[in-house]
Amino acid sequence: MVEHKYEPTKWNEMKAPVIGGRETYQAKSWNPPKEKWGTFTEEGPAKVWFAEANATNWTESMICKAKDLFYEAKLNECFDKGDEVAIKIHYGEYNRTAILRPEYIAAIVEEVKACGGHPYVVNDTTLSYHTHNNMAYSQYQMEGAIRHGYTDATFGCPVLIADGYSGEDDYRVEMPEGLILKETFIGRAVAEADAMIVLAHARGHSITMYGGILKQIGIGCQSKRGKYITHLAHWGDPHDAIGWPKFTDQCPGKACKFHQMCDDSCPRGAHHVTEHGKVWNPELCRLCYSCQVTCIFSGMTGVTFEENYFPNAMIAHADAALGALKCFERGKVGYINCAIDVVPECDCFPWAGLAVCPDVGLFASKDLIANEMATLDAIDNMPINPGSVADEKGLKPGDDKFREINGFSPRITMAAGEKIGLGTMEYELINYEPVLTPENAAKWQVRPNKPVTMRLRETFHRHDLATEVMPFNRSEYNKEWVWNEWKKYDPFKGETPE
Amino acid sequence: MSGIVWIDAENMTVDNTVLHKLTELIHKSDAISGLSEGMRVALKVNTSEEGYEYGLRPSFIKVVAEIVNDVSVKRSVVCDGQKLVDYWKQLKGNTFLATASVKGYSSETLGGHFVINGGFSGDEGDLFPCGHANSEVGGVEVGTAVCRSDALWVLSHVTLHPLFGLSGALLNGGFECLSGRARTRLLRGANPYIFNGQCPREQDVHEFQHRALESHLGVSASVQGRVFYINYLWDITPQPEYYPYSAQPVSANLGFMASHDPVALDAATFSLLAEQSAKCDMVKNIDFDAVLKEAENLKIGHINQTVVRSS
Numbered sequence: 057m058v059e060h061k062y063e064p065t066k067w068n069e070m071k072a073p074v075i076g077g078r079e080t081y082q083a084k085s086w087n088p089p090k091e092k093w094g095t096f097t098e099e100g101p102a103k104v105w106f107a108e109a110n111a112t113n114w115t116e117s118m119i120c121k122a123k124d125l126f127y128e129a130k131l132n133e134c135f136d137k138g139d140e141v142a143i144k145i146h147y148g149e150y151n152r153t154a155i156l157r158p159e160y161i162a163a164i165v166e167e168v169k170a171c172g173g174h175p176y177v178v179n180d181t182t183l184s185y186h187t188h189n190n191m192a193y194s195q196y197q198m199e200g201a202i203r204h205g206y207t208d209a210t211f212g213c214p215v216l217i218a219d220g221y222s223g224e225d226d227y228r229v230e231m232p233e234g235l236i237l238k239e240t241f242i243g244r245a246v247a248e249a250d251a252m253i254v255l256a257h258a259r260g261h262s263i264t265m266y267g268g269i270l271k272q273i274g275i276g277c278q279s280k281r282g283k284y285i286t287h288l289a290h291w292g293d294p295h296d297a298i299g300w301p302k303f304t305d306q307c308p309g310k311a312c313k314f315h316q317m318c319d320d321s322c323p324r325g326a327h328h329v330t331e332h333g334k335v336w337n338p339e340l341c342r343l344c345y346s347c348q349v350t351c352i353f354s355g356m357t358g359v360t361f362e363e364n365y366f367p368n369a370m371i372a373h374a375d376a377a378l379g380a381l382k383c384f385e386r387g388k389v390g391y392i393n394c395a396i397d398v399v400p401e402c403d404c405f406p407w408a409g410l411a412v413c414p415d416v417g418l419f420a421s422k423d424l425i426a427n428e429m430a431t432l433d434a435i436d437n438m439p440i441n442p443g444s445v446a447d448e449k450g451l452k453p454g455d456d457k458f459r460e461i462n463g464f465s466p467r468i469t470m471a472a473g474e475k476i477g478l479g480t481m482e483y484e485l486i487n488y489e490p491v492l493t494p495e496n497a498a499k500w501q502v503r504p505n506k507p508v509t510m511r512l513r514e515t516f517h518r519h520d521l522a523t524e525v526m527p528f529n530r531s532e533y534n535k536e537w538v539w540n541e542w543k544k545y546d547p548f549k550g551e552t553p554e
Numbered sequence: 555m556s557g558i559v560w561i562d563a564e565n566m567t568v569d570n571t572v573l574h575k576l577t578e579l580i581h582k583s584d585a586i587s588g589l590s591e592g593m594r595v596a597l598k599v600n601t602s603e604e605g606y607e608y609g610l611r612p613s614f615i616k617v618v619a620e621i622v623n624d625v626s627v628k629r630s631v632v633c634d635g636q637k638l639v640d641y642w643k644q645l646k647g648n649t650f651l652a653t654a655s656v657k658g659y660s661s662e663t664l665g666g667h668f669v670i671n672g673g674f675s676g677d678e679g680d681l682f683p684c685g686h687a688n689s690e691v692g693g694v695e696v697g698t699a700v701c702r703s704d705a706l707w708v709l710s711h712v713t714l715h716p717l718f719g720l721s722g723a724l725l726n727g728g729f730e731c732l733s734g735r736a737r738t739r740l741l742r743g744a745n746p747y748i749f750n751g752q753c754p755r756e757q758d759v760h761e762f763q764h765r766a767l768e769s770h771l772g773v774s775a776s777v778q779g780r781v782f783y784i785n786y787l788w789d790i791t792p793q794p795e796y797y798p799y800s801a802q803p804v805s806a807n808l809g810f811m812a813s814h815d816p817v818a819l820d821a822a823t824f825s826l827l828a829e830q831s832a833k834c835d836m837v838k839n840i841d842f843d844a845v846l847k848e849a850e851n852l853k854i855g856h857i858n859q860t861v862v863r864s865s
Contacts, residue, residue, distance in 0.1 A: 140648060176648035195631060195667045208660060214651035220673020221633075222698040245647060245674040 063333035065303035089382035101482035102423030104430040109415035114497040115490035129420035131390030135251035137172030142249035147201040150190040154408035181223035184346035218243030219279035226279030234375035241282035260400035266466035274373035277380035286376040289343035297362040307358030314354040321350040374472040412446035413438035425479030556818035562809035565865040596703035605798035608789040612663040619665030630666035633699035636676035647674035671697030676734030685771035694772035695736040701776035719842040723783035723816035728770030817855030
């Protein structure tokens with residue numbers, strides 16, 4: 057076994073904080089928060105509608121239930137006729153499979169249109185995050201989105217990047233109420249919408265522990281600049297490693313087979329490998345996670361996070377969510393969590409682990425925090441999926457799953473969110489079960505007013521395609537065959553299960 | 555003297571279709587020698603307004619995009635800026651894309667990644683100087699899809715233009731590549747619609763032409779002069795693509811012209827159009843020579859040109 061030499065990372069010490077050009081940034085164009093902004097729930101528990109992830113008939117299709125919940129939770133009242141309605145989703149990293157199926161998004165787009173809204177689907181660009189991230193660059197993100205089936209054709213409305221071609225098309229929003237952040241930067245396709253429906257894939261997250269609707273706003277609506285501030289770039293002293301990558305003394309330098317990937321990971325060239333370690337220049341670093349995540353994804357330990365980074369980042373992303381919501385009037389944003397494929401990591405991962413629990417279902421509400429709490433509680437109460445990381449860690453139903461899996465309780469974010477007015481942690485869960493009636497069976501079908509059988513009846517009347525080739529050529533009908541011969545092909549010899 | 559390649563619209567056969575002609579145009583123009591593997595190439599096109607029905611067919615763009623993709627071994631970016639004054643008051647990126655989609659313009663049909671130059675708002679851009687000390691404009695904000703590219707190909711649907719005279723390489727490769735905010739600044743309130751009773755003063759038009767020409771220098775600087783121009787002399791309508799309607803074309807289809815020199819290209823284009831539409835008052839009344847002379851004075855290119863024609 058080769059023994060590596062490790063050298064402490066050589067730092068070029070910062071002489072002073074970086075002075076940028078913020079005096080002139082968008083001085084005249086920033087988007088003032090809406091006057092009627094305010095938390096949706098003023099007192100008491102907020103209602104959250106829930107539909108379980110199971111189906112046995114037409115009405116119980118998850119897509120049909122998503123449409124039902126849209127109306128049950130009165131998300132149709134989040135916008136007026138003629139409003140431009142942003143549908144915020146996550147476009148998913150290249151090669152990622154655990155993402156929302158396009159049908160869920162199409163279903164909500166259809167209902168927004170049916171109610172007179174003008175929907176468009178949005179996501180912002182990300183920071184680099186790791187060497188092979190495709191979401192940091194708008195063109196690559198869209199190519200990935202198309203590969204996932206997220207297109208104008210599948211949704212029936214424009215699909216675009218909220219913060220422009222280069223991730224710079226944003227507005228600065230001030231939020232003095234923020235616990236850590238006092239301003240953030242919101243992609244203009246979000247900031248300029250009249251209303252927004254947030255449709256989130258509820259699952260784990262390695263920075264915020266859990267990612268649902270709040271994550272879709274607190275990170276997903278932030279432009280590149282918004283993501284830098286929310287990720288706490290340059291917060292504190294580099295030696296504290298809160299707003300900076302933490303360089304350990306475990307970097308084997310050029311002996312690491314990933315050292316070139318590591319050097320390539322920084323979009324600003326802030327670090328480079330040496331014979332037995334790294335040299336890092338914090339003046340160039342803006343904290344994009346790229347060196348940290350590339351190192352961690354590679355199974356190495358040379359660049360990582362300070363442990364206290366995570367809870368602070370979680371609180372910061374609640375602040376950032378406030379920045380996005382201040383672009384809307386009160387009640388103009390609706391939320392749907394899809395707790396399906398509840399995997400341990402974010403949709404920005406270029407792979408997907410096994411789901412930590414069976415599919416849970418759909419949650420809809422106008423209260424952000426209540427919806428998140430209902431979703432988290434339901435996920436925690438679900439059984440553990442065999443073979444998943446939750447199973448490997450020996451978790452049981454009722455455990456705070458994402459705390460055990462990712463390190464901190466996601467409820468930190470929710471408590472912070474409640475404190476700054478994003479919603480209430482108290483919720484009243486309303487179980488929604490569709491009733492099977494002919495009307496409900498027809499309601500969300502492709503042609504609700506004319507069953508396909510009636511269309512085919514017209515077709516067959518014009519051209520009887522089956523009769524045209526009858527009688528079909530088959531072996532002669534034989535009762536012995538029909539009753540007994542097939543059993544020779546059955547490993548159970550025709551016995552029916554008990 | 556600059557060289558122009560002109561492939562006319564005649565002698566159409568099964569192996570000499572429009573798409574064959576466009577391919578030949580590019581090869582005869584030596585356009586691809588300016589490209590290399592790994593270059594990010596922006597193709598600036600004109601997407602039409604709702605109600606304008608003479609826009610270029612997507613396949614006319616796609617054939618060019620695929621050639622660029624092959625040479626650069628990269629998917630090109632096809633872009634256009636938001637309509638400056640949207641006649642239907644739909645000024646946001648989602649409505650821009652919805653209108654383009656109705657016209658058949660998408661990443662799938664155009665052969666390149668279709669984006670809004672300047673992002674959702676149209677205002678995402680960087681400032682570039684307009685080249686000379688006496689510049690009135692000083693600098694212009696060029697849209698990000700253009701200025702973040704290594705090279706720019708300007709694919710212009712040639713039409714008449716109420717302010718500039720001709721919508722071709724000079725306008726589409728300059729003013730039309732700017733962010734929305736920069737274009738508003740350059741217009742200085744001149745109304746680009748003259749059919750609704752509004753008619754800008756002649757002085758305002760001349761001043762706008764000058765500013766638009768200066769902006770061409772800023773756009774060229776943003777891609778370090780790596781610009782190539784194709785003029786599509788096809789469905790040459792009296793109204794440009796940003797109009798919410800168009801009268802029928804003023805001329806028969808004349809084919810396609812290409813050059814590295816936008817002044818020479820527009821000079822050859824207008825000269826041919828004037829010859830073919832001698833009886834058309836709308837064309838006769840345009841004083842495009844003044845625009846060309848000013849462009850030459852600004853050192854954007856040369857008016858004198860050698861046209862090599864083929865079918």
